[in-house]
Amino acid sequence: MFTRRLLLALVMAFGLQFSSASAEDPQIVHMVYFSLKEPTKANKEAMVAGCKKYLKDIDGIVYFSSGIRGEAFARDINDKEFDVSLNIVFKNKAAHDKYSDHPKHLEFIKEFKDQMAKVRVFDSEVK
Template identity: 30%
Template sequence: MNSPTTRRAFLATAATLGAAAAVSAAPALGATPPKLVHHVFFWLKNPDSKEDLAQLLAGIRGLAAIETVRGIHVGVPASTEKREVVDNSFSASEILYFDDVAGQNAYQVHPLHQKFVAECSHLWAKVIVYDALAV
């Protein structure tokens, strides 16, 4: 049945489910959003290697298990409009959310982070880090 009511109900349900999926993928910000964002960009030594990228992404995802990490976003360059201000030359990126500088400092020396560096650093040619504190 293709009645307007049925289509509207379907679209409303689809929109609600889509919004719920988007919210569930975002970091659990709670009442107090994390104060520090740790954004890391990686350039692979072998940028055409799907295996190297898969290994790097798996390693990055493992960092979510560190207790002080409040949220994580793992990504690759998006196919967005080419503009002078857009740099999509990187292979992968991570955004980690922390409550404070102390949480990010604890992350840096955590055994899981040290293991990630030991197991994946041979994959990348370059890394750039941007840490931003909420104001």
């Protein structure tokens, strides 16, 4: 009896969550992968610190993280052609667009652009 009630409660909760999410604008997942010209440990750590300093607290961000590529993840399927990742989820596209022109974002680019060998950006819509 308990299991049936729990299952019913979960189905109802997820059903309500999915139905309310479909009425909203999709969130934007913004994933950025930086390859550095000089990928020293100090440079990687400085870029992660810069991401946190300039980008973490911009309005419209639902989730933020930045880190150094995990060396332990070395399967054939793992992409190893980056040094630092930046992962942001925005409330919606409008928040993403404001971020793109935000002075702190532009300041981050100005400070770190000379250290970047390659930047790959992946944006997706999620509900």
